[in-house]
Structures are given as structure tokens and as C-alpha cells.
Amino acid sequence: MGVVIQVRVNGKTRQHEVEPRLLFVHYLRDVLGLTGTHIGCETSICGACTVLLNGKAVKSCTLLAVQADGAEVITIEGLAALGGNGGLHPVQEGFWEKHGLQCGYCTPGMILAAVELLQANPKPKEEEIRRALAGNLCRCTGYQHIVDAVQYAAKKMVASKR
Amino acid sequence: MATATRYMGRPLKRKEDPRLIQGLAHYVDDLRLPEMHYVAFVRSPHAHARIRSIDTSRAQTAPGVLAVLTGQDLDNAMGVIPCAAQLPEMKLALRPPLAKERVLFVGEPVALVVAADRYAARDAAELVEVEYEPLTPVVDPEKALAKGAPVLHPQYSDNVAYRWELEGGDIKAAFAKADKVIRQRMVNQRLIPVAMEPRVVVADYKPGENKLTVWSSTQIPHLLRTQIAAVLGVPEYIVHVIAPEVGGGFGSKLNVYAEEVLVAHLAMRLGKPMKWTESRRENFQATIHGRDQIATLELAVQRDGTILGLRCRILADLGAYYQLLTPLIPTLTGLMICGCYKIPAARVEITGVFTNKMATDAYRGAGRPEATYFIERAIDLVAAELKKDPAEIRRKNFPKPKEFPYATPTGLIYDSANYQKSLDVALKKSGYRKLRAQQAKARRQGRYLGIGLSTYVEICAMGPSSAMPAGGWESATVRVEPTGKVNILTGASPHGQGQETSFAQIAADLLGLEPDDILVVHGDTAVVPYGIGTFGSRATAVGGTAVYTALTKIRDKLAAIAGHILQEEPKRLVFRDKKIYLKSNPAKSLAFAEAVSAAYVAKTLPPGMEPGLEATYFFEPSNFTFPFGAHVAVVEVDPETGEVRLLRYVAVDDCGNVINPLLVDGQVHGGIVQSLGQAFLEEAVYDENGQLLTGELTDYAIPRAEDVPRLETARTITPSPVNPLGVKGVGEAGTIGATPALVNAVVDALAPFGVRHLDMPAKRERIWQLIRKARQVGSRPASRRAGGRRDRRAR
Numbered sequence: 036m037g038v039v040i041q042v043r044v045n046g047k048t049r050q051h052e053v054e055p056r057l058l059f060v061h062y063l064r065d066v067l068g069l070t071g072t073h074i075g076c077e078t079s080i081c082g083a084c085t086v087l088l089n090g091k092a093v094k095s096c097t098l099l100a101v102q103a104d105g106a107e108v109i110t111i112e113g114l115a116a117l118g119g120n121g122g123l124h125p126v127q128e129g130f131w132e133k134h135g136l137q138c139g140y141c142t143p144g145m146i147l148a149a150v151e152l153l154q155a156n157p158k159p160k161e162e163e164i165r166r167a168l169a170g171n172l173c174r175c176t177g178y179q180h181i182v183d184a185v186q187y188a189a190k191k192m193v194a195s196k197r
Numbered sequence: 198m199a200t201a202t203r204y205m206g207r208p209l210k211r212k213e214d215p216r217l218i219q220g221l222a223h224y225v226d227d228l229r230l231p232e233m234h235y236v237a238f239v240r241s242p243h244a245h246a247r248i249r250s251i252d253t254s255r256a257q258t259a260p261g262v263l264a265v266l267t268g269q270d271l272d273n274a275m276g277v278i279p280c281a282a283q284l285p286e287m288k289l290a291l292r293p294p295l296a297k298e299r300v301l302f303v304g305e306p307v308a309l310v311v312a313a314d315r316y317a318a319r320d321a322a323e324l325v326e327v328e329y330e331p332l333t334p335v336v337d338p339e340k341a342l343a344k345g346a347p348v349l350h351p352q353y354s355d356n357v358a359y360r361w362e363l364e365g366g367d368i369k370a371a372f373a374k375a376d377k378v379i380r381q382r383m384v385n386q387r388l389i390p391v392a393m394e395p396r397v398v399v400a401d402y403k404p405g406e407n408k409l410t411v412w413s414s415t416q417i418p419h420l421l422r423t424q425i426a427a428v429l430g431v432p433e434y435i436v437h438v439i440a441p442e443v444g445g446g447f448g449s450k451l452n453v454y455a456e457e458v459l460v461a462h463l464a465m466r467l468g469k470p471m472k473w474t475e476s477r478r479e480n481f482q483a484t485i486h487g488r489d490q491i492a493t494l495e496l497a498v499q500r501d502g503t504i505l506g507l508r509c510r511i512l513a514d515l516g517a518y519y520q521l522l523t524p525l526i527p528t529l530t531g532l533m534i535c536g537c538y539k540i541p542a543a544r545v546e547i548t549g550v551f552t553n554k555m556a557t558d559a560y561r562g563a564g565r566p567e568a569t570y571f572i573e574r575a576i577d578l579v580a581a582e583l584k585k586d587p588a589e590i591r592r593k594n595f596p597k598p599k600e601f602p603y604a605t606p607t608g609l610i611y612d613s614a615n616y617q618k619s620l621d622v623a624l625k626k627s628g629y630r631k632l633r634a635q636q637a638k639a640r641r642q643g644r645y646l647g648i649g650l651s652t653y654v655e656i657c658a659m660g661p662s663s664a665m666p667a668g669g670w671e672s673a674t675v676r677v678e679p680t681g682k683v684n685i686l687t688g689a690s691p692h693g694q695g696q697e698t699s700f701a702q703i704a705a706d707l708l709g710l711e712p713d714d715i716l717v718v719h720g721d722t723a724v725v726p727y728g729i730g731t732f733g734s735r736a737t738a739v740g741g742t743a744v745y746t747a748l749t750k751i752r753d754k755l756a757a758i759a760g761h762i763l764q765e766e767p768k769r770l771v772f773r774d775k776k777i778y779l780k781s782n783p784a785k786s787l788a789f790a791e792a793v794s795a796a797y798v799a800k801t802l803p804p805g806m807e808p809g810l811e812a813t814y815f816f817e818p819s820n821f822t823f824p825f826g827a828h829v830a831v832v833e834v835d836p837e838t839g840e841v842r843l844l845r846y847v848a849v850d851d852c853g854n855v856i857n858p859l860l861v862d863g864q865v866h867g868g869i870v871q872s873l874g875q876a877f878l879e880e881a882v883y884d885e886n887g888q889l890l891t892g893e894l895t896d897y898a899i900p901r902a903e904d905v906p907r908l909e910t911a912r913t914i915t916p917s918p919v920n921p922l923g924v925k926g927v928g929e930a931g932t933i934g935a936t937p938a939l940v941n942a943v944v945d946a947l948a949p950f951g952v953r954h955l956d957m958p959a960k961r962e963r964i965w966q967l968i969r970k971a972r973q974v975g976s977r978p979a980s981r982r983a984g985g986r987r988d989r990r991a992r
Contacts, residue, residue: 056316070227071220073444075393076477080894083393111220127218131210134859137867138693139217140393140444146218165902172894174393174445175693177866177931178902 040104044069045113053100060084062100063110071111071143075172082171085144086110092151094144094170111143114150125188125195126150135184137175145171149185157193159185204702204712208859211698212712222442225397225412230470233399234263236460237318238473239308239325240482241300244334244553244887245347248298248307248327256310256324261317264467265325267308268295275462276428279453280519281666284528287359290350290551292518294428294455294462300329301349301517302554303889304482306455311463311471334553334887338491338514341550349517349551358515358549359524363531365606366542371506375497379578384956385567387489387514387881388874389891390560391899394444395475396484398457400464410437411461416446416690417730420667422722424453425461436461440720443692447871448559449484450692451732452521456483481892486881487560489514490527492571494534498579502590506542509534509571513549516556522563523556524549525666529564529656532607536572537616537654537825538594543606553887559732561871562655562932569653573937574954577650577944581953586633587941588624591652592617602918611654611823612917612925619849619913620652623827626911627847632831639833640949646844647946649830651938657926658822658919659733670817671735672726673743675704675751677810679797681775681790683708683715685747688728689740690720694928695860696736700744702856703922707748708755709772709789726813734824734926737856742920743816750812759792761803822917822925826850828869828938834946839965841877841943847909848934853917853925861927865910868931874900875932876939880958 037052044067051066063069063086075083077096084096087109109117118124126149129135136142145168152159152167159167164185165178173181216222253265277291296307308325312318333347340346341356349356372378399412409431415421418440426433443450456473463471475484490513497506513527531545576594580587595616596603603611623629629648636646660669672688685700696719701712718724728740752772759777760767763785771780778786795801799808831845848869855861878898882890891897916923936957943959944952950971955963 054316061315064227065229068229069220070223073224073394074226074474075395076894078477078893078895081393081477111218115219123218130218131214134208134210134863136214136217137695137863138393138443138445139213139222140224142217143220161907162903165905168902172393172899172901174391174447174871174899175867176863177868177870177908178900178905179866179908180863181902182907 038101040101042103042106042108044108045110046116055099055101057100058096059098059100059103060095063095069110069112073140073143075140080172081141082144082148083141085147085171087147087151090154092148111146114146124150125191126153126185128191129184129187133180133183133187135176135181141171141173145173145181149188152185153189153192158189202706204705205856207857209698209702209712209857210859211695212701213695213697224394224442224444225399225414226474228399228412230399230401233470233472234311234313235315235318236463236471236473237310237322238306239310239322239327241296241303241305241307243300243329243331244303244336245332246300246329247332248296248300249330250328251308252326253308256321259317259321259324261313262310262321263313263469264311265308265321268293268297271295275458276430278455278518278520279424279428280521280523282519282522282525283666284359284361284524287524288350288353290358290518294459303887304479304555309459311467315474336552336554336883336885336887338512338550338552341552349553356551358551361528361531361547362545363607364544365608366506368506368508368542368544371542372497375505376500377498377582379496379498379575379582380493381575381578381954382491382493383571383574383954385488385490385492385570386957387557388487388560388879389481389881389897390447390449390484390487392445392447392449395477395480396450396454396456397474398460399470399472400461401470402464402468404468407435408437409435409461409465410439411457412439412441413457414443414450415440416443416450416692416732418690418720418722419688419727420730421453421457425458428458429462438722440690446692447561448487448563448732451559451730452485478893481897482889483555485520485558485560486516486555487557488567489557490530490567494571494575496575496579500583502579502583502585502593504538504540504594507535507540508544511545511547513547514552514554514557515549516554517551518556520556520558522666523558526557526559526564530567532609533565533568533656534572535605535607536569537614537652539596540606545607554883561868562929563733565655565929565933566936569651569655569933570937573651573653574940577941578953587650588620588629591650592620609656610820612820612919613915614654614823614825615913615915616652616825619825619827619851622911622913623829623847623849626849626909627829627845629829645834645836645946645949647832647834647942647944649938649940649942649945651828651934651941653934654823654825655930655933656821656823657734657929658738658818659735660821661818668729670729670815671740671743672728672813672815673740673747674726674811674813675744675747677751677793679794681793683710685715685717685744686725687717687719687740687744688725688730689736690728690731691736692731694731694736695857696740699737699856699860700741703741703745704748707745707752707772710775734928738822738917738920738924738926739816739818741922741924743814745922746816747812747814750814751810754796754810755792757803757806758795759787762787762795762801818919820919822853822919824850824852824925824927824930826930826934828934830938830942832942832946834943834964836968839961839968841959841964843873843906845909846906849911849913850927850930850934851913851915852927852930854914854923855912856924862910864927865931866908868929869908869935870900870905871932872935873905873939875957876936877958
């Protein structure tokens, strides 16, 4: 038996009938074809599946699609539009400039977790960045360039608000 | 024709990033084909059991199910899982892709379900009923060797997979002459690689064209293609393997897995595209594990700290079956056991043993982290025993720079190094003397700082084919298109290392172009010439050299064409700014694209020259390369809780010439943090029944951002003479160099408690118990009594 849900994803309203047990990450990937959101553990540990749900970074692998009914969702595919300058979001730019990624698998989730951090704390200290990203695992970078990327974005976002 | 370096050596940001940071890249799981079906495996819950029966009837009739197959159903449709390693008198351990009569580890696949969607496949897999007759599992590798231990492979009389020995120099004389013999048993624990992207396989068979396309998250697309053809018994030309975006490997995707050949077989057998996506639990149970060696190392030393000889016995837990390189990995430990020290005589004995666990195989560093850990811990034990500074013992035993190429007693030739220099830089950068003073002061205050050193050498750029199981060369084709754009087709298979950028830097410099004029293509067996792949820190040193050499052929041809058109000697021409011009008169020039066009239009070619502009080169290295470095770790141990805090980490690495420092830093950081995982956090734990207790990321801690301080890195540069780029490789340096520095630091912190050695991971509980034990036997921290002097006595 399907359940009809309506979700606003990256600014577009989407409506589908889904199985009640469908994971939200599978809704994004298999139903909407938004494959930029990755699955790394299925237990909420790794954060590869992080998306912004009503502005909060959540792990879409342990969320049911029906729980997202009525929500406003931003995935990595929709982030650039959020940057507001027609190009990359400053956090995406930071990851590119500072070599904040290698294999790229954790990157979309990592970027969205960093976006949430910078919305709440525009000038985070290094320890605050490291703590905020504790729910997102990266096996390639050793995190240092990720921290650099978030610092780059923070500077850029603060400067653009002046 | 001099090469003006404009891009090599510069921290160019990566060409591969725009797609990755926008969610536009495609990993295997992102692929969906019409009528695609999904595969789910039924896996053994037992470590050791006989399969009595499998009832698939309920699964067969479940909604959406297309097929349910067992090992018996596969019958002789395919061969066994391949192992490329051959050691003398090595026992075979042939594993069918689906278990037939017996299962030998938890997670071994016994049946599979194919269904129209992934949920239906998993549902139906739960309906397959397997009746097992449990057998006694063999879990502890030392007990596996005991007389009367159950035997995993009944055609043999015991669980010994192989014995391997290596001896060089006069080992008896060395130990007879020694003032002291330092001896220690050390465990290098079993680890789980945890690439962030689990393994995924998609396969599609088109009967009309007789084409089998397999997309796999692999580090070795060509070797996988050959092995799929061999295991399925089909001509290699019908198999096309694609490794699209690959989300990390660390050696765990340097393999040929049961699931890869099974999914390929299903696409042919059932006539539908197939997908299998590994769950993280499956990834823990049935993707290769790393390390798992127990070593007993002895060093014969003189009173002044000179090392005369080394003996090492290693017990390597191989798991139940071999994967691609399983038996070979411990032999790399044997070859590198002398580290960066001039040890005149060495003897290594390795015993590989079967246990009821997943196979071990190449995990980042593959045998060298173990060697480095064993020798670097032993050097600290020598220092403690002789009451000398660990830096001094190291320095005393380094071969001097002029002694290179340096031959080890294990039969290797180290290409080039300056170990003194990297140690000097590390000591200076860390403020080593000051750190020792701080440590003494802290101890007087009841705080336990530890300073750990590691000076490492590793073997990489794998490698000369004579020393590799299946070819150690690498291929490259450079194809310049008529418009002047360049395709580099590399046999290396990068999955995060960034060669789309670094190879473009090489090409830009050689041809006088911009990196954006160059496209690096990899991971597609229908597009790139046969290659070996990415592992063993080889992609730049071996693959990059193939690219470089193919580029020089292109440049020579273009110079001949341009020389012919300009009526000048080709050797007087330079390539720069997208032009080919006369060095002495830059006004006399031809646009790069014009010269390329001439090669295709073929009206103005020098007489006898073949048209077109494409060159292929297969580079066979004459030797491995031997990167090295010196690391310093500073930790503080809380004596009340056993908690270790990493305060500082200084790493000085020498990987030869550097093509892109940003990429090298990234490799170093990542490697060090993986090392930190092994040193402090990670351990794959099987219980006495062979159940994997650390079966998910919920139970197995890999380092998080907050576990790591800012790493302080520096480089020395000692070019390798083995290749024209002078590069050595850096993919594994961090995981090789860092673990002993971290553990040496913890042991150093605990020295006042009489602690001499500690097995990894250095977890709170373990440290707390050591401190508690020391306090119970009444040994108050010696440093307070000794007025702050370091007391490094051995127990």
C-alpha cells in the first residue's frame, strides 16, 4: 500500500506514492534520480547521505520518505543555487580550492554538514569545525584540508555579508 | 628540447573536483539500466559449518523474485576465486564463488536472490532456509597451529598455508657477537579497510553483440576483466569492465571478488542487467581485511647501539581462503623488516595460517606498515634498554647518503635516500630537545607526556615484473586529436588520488599546453590499453612514467613535423605557450594545433613518416622506489582514565620529486590519520566462535575530524633514479610511517610506569589496566623519585 508524500526538493515540489518503508535516501536516489547523495553505512554513522531537511543537516539513510512529507530539502545538486551568486556555493568552492576531497564519496554529505555549521556559526574555530563534522566520516583526507575548506568558506561568506 | 616546468611542482586544484562537489559524478550505484534486477546474498552466520541443505522454495515464490541460486545450482558454470600469488609449497585453498558443501567464515555467500527491486531481493533472501551442521571454528592463529586443531581444508593435515624464509648475511655470527639481544613479541592487529563507498557491481549482457559489460568499484579494471573471462570461461574480448568514479579503495578493491563474477554470470544467465550493492555489514564481513600479524623480533646489538643482526618470526593470519594477493602480503613485511637501518644480517621466517575468518590482503601499506611497526618499536626498545635517546640509536644505524643504492640483507636495493636529513628536519621542526625538557617538567608535575619517533622507509612504485605476481609495468597512450586537444589514456585507475590533474600537469609541461587542453581517461577497458591499475603507490612513478615517455614520443614526432614545415632542426625547437618555435628565434614558430593538424592532413609530413598522432608506451620499472621520512608524535596520557590525547604530529616525508604538492599533502594527511586509526582505535574482533563482533561502523571506530590535531608536515626531496620524473610515490607513506611514532609516543609516556611495550590499538582501557597494574605492584612513577630524569628501564 502506497502513501502519497509531497516534498520540496531543491526548490521543486515533488509528489509521489511511496512504500511506507522506503528510505528517504532511496527516494532521492532511485525515485528522483538525485544520485549525488550517497549511502555509506545505513546506520547514521558515516554521514555520506547527509542532506538539509528544513535547514538542518540530517542523515537520509535512517529517515523514511514518509517522514519527509511536507519538508523542504536541499541536496548537493541544489546547493549551488543556495550560494546565490550563480556559481558554486562558497563551501563547494572551499572544498575545491583547498583540496578538501579525494575520492569524493563523503563530500556531498560533508559539504552539507559544513553548510549547516556555517549557518549557525559563521566564524567557527578549528575545534568547532572538527566537532561539527564528527558525524561525517572521511577515509581519504585526514580531515585537515576539509577544515581548511570550511575556514575558506567561512571567510568568504562573512566577507560577502559586509 | 628542454622542458620548461610551469605546472609540475605546482599546487594546481583538481580537474576532477567540479563534478564531485556538485553531486554530478557517477559511482557504480548511481547507474540504472532498463529492466535492471537486484542481487542479494544469503551469507553464512557460522564461522565453520557443513551445509546440510538449502531450501529456496519460499524465496522462489516471493514477490518480484526472478531467480534464487545456490552453489549446487551454479554447478560448473564458473571457476574458483583467483589468487595471483604463488609461493613455494603454498597450499591451495580453492573457493567457489558460492559455498557448496562447507562454509569457512561468517559472511561467506551460500545463496543469492535476484529480484526486481532491492527491497524485494533482501526480503526474499531472508526466506532462504539453510540448515547447517556447525563445526568447531579455528579463530586464534596460534591455536590454529596446535596439534589436534580442527583443519579448515580437509585435504591437508594442518592449517599451515605456507612457510617462507629469507636469510642474508651471517646471522649466527651477528648474534654470537652481540652484547645484548632485544626481543619482543608484537601484534599488528586485524583491520577493516572501510572505503567510504562499499563495493558495487552492475553487469549487463547483450546477446546479439555478445558483449558483457561490468561496472565495478575496483582499482584494477583490466585485471578484473581478465579474471572474469577466466572464471566464467568466456573469451576476454566479450568482457568490458568499467571502473567509473570509485569511492576509495585502500587496497580493498585491489581484488577479484565472488560477487563480481557472480553478478557478471547472472547478467548472462538471466538476460537482465544486474546490480549488487554491498551493505556496510557485508563490507565488514566479506571485503578483505588488512594486517593481522604476530611477530617476534630479536635484535642483536652492541653496547653502543650498533645493530648487528635481526631475526624475526611472523605468524600471518590469512583467513579461510586466499583472495588475490593474500599469501604475498606478509612477504613484503619480510623484505622490509630491516627498515632504514644498516643491519648486516637478517633472518625472517613467516608462517601463513588458515583461520575461520575473512581473508586478509592488501590494505593501505600492505605488509610495510607491519614491518615498519615491528622494527621501529624494536629500535625504541633498544634505546630503552641501553638508556639512550631513540633519535641517537636511529642515527647511529642509518646508511649514509653516499652508500646508495644500498643493498639490504633481504635482497632489496634501496634507490636513494638521506635518512639523516629527514630526521634532522623532523627533530628541528618538532623542537625535539625542548619537547624532552617539557616532558621532564611535566613528569615532575605528575603529567605523562610521550614523544614518539619513527624513521621509516617503504617499498613502492610496484614494481619490476620479475618481482610482481602478474606484471608490474604500466601503460599509457597519448592521443592528440586533430584540433590539438590531448587525450591521455592511462592503465592506472585512480580513485581519489588525482591523476586526472597530475598527469595533465606532466603533459602540459611537455607539450607546452595548459592543463585544460588535456583530458586524462582511465578505468575503461574498451578505451584505454591494458593496464595494471592503482595500488602499491605506483600510479605516478610507474603510470606517470609511462605517460611521460609516451608524451616524449609525441613531442619528438611533432618536432619532426614542425621542423620539416619550418625548415629547422627538430632539436632546436621548444614547446611552449601552445606553440612550437625556434629556441634562438621565437618568431619562427608554428601553432601547436597546426603541427597536430599536419599530422592528420598528412600533406606536409617528412618523407616516410606515418600519419596520425598517437603513441603508446608500456613502462617496465627497473626497480622499486623507496620513499622515506621521519615522524614525531607527542601525546599525553591521563593516568586516571588511560585516555591518550595526540597533542602534536610532525611528519617529514620524502617521496622524491613532487608533481602536485596539494595532492601529496592530501595523501600524507590521509595516511597518517588511517595510521592513527590503527594505533588508537581500530581492531577487527572475532569472538571465540568466529563471530565478527565489530560488524558495522557502530562497533568499529575510524578516526573522526575531532580525533586529529592539525598535522605539521614538511618534505625533503631526494629524487629517485629509477624513473625520469624522479618521483617515488606517496599513497601509503602515512600509514607506514605513522603507526610506530604514535605507539612509541604512548609507550614513552608510560615509561615511568615500567611499561616497555603495548599492543595496538592503544585504547583507554588497555592503558588504564597497565597503569593500574604498575601501581598495584607498588612501582611508583620512577621519574618523580629520579628528579625528572627519564627512566627508560625495561621490565
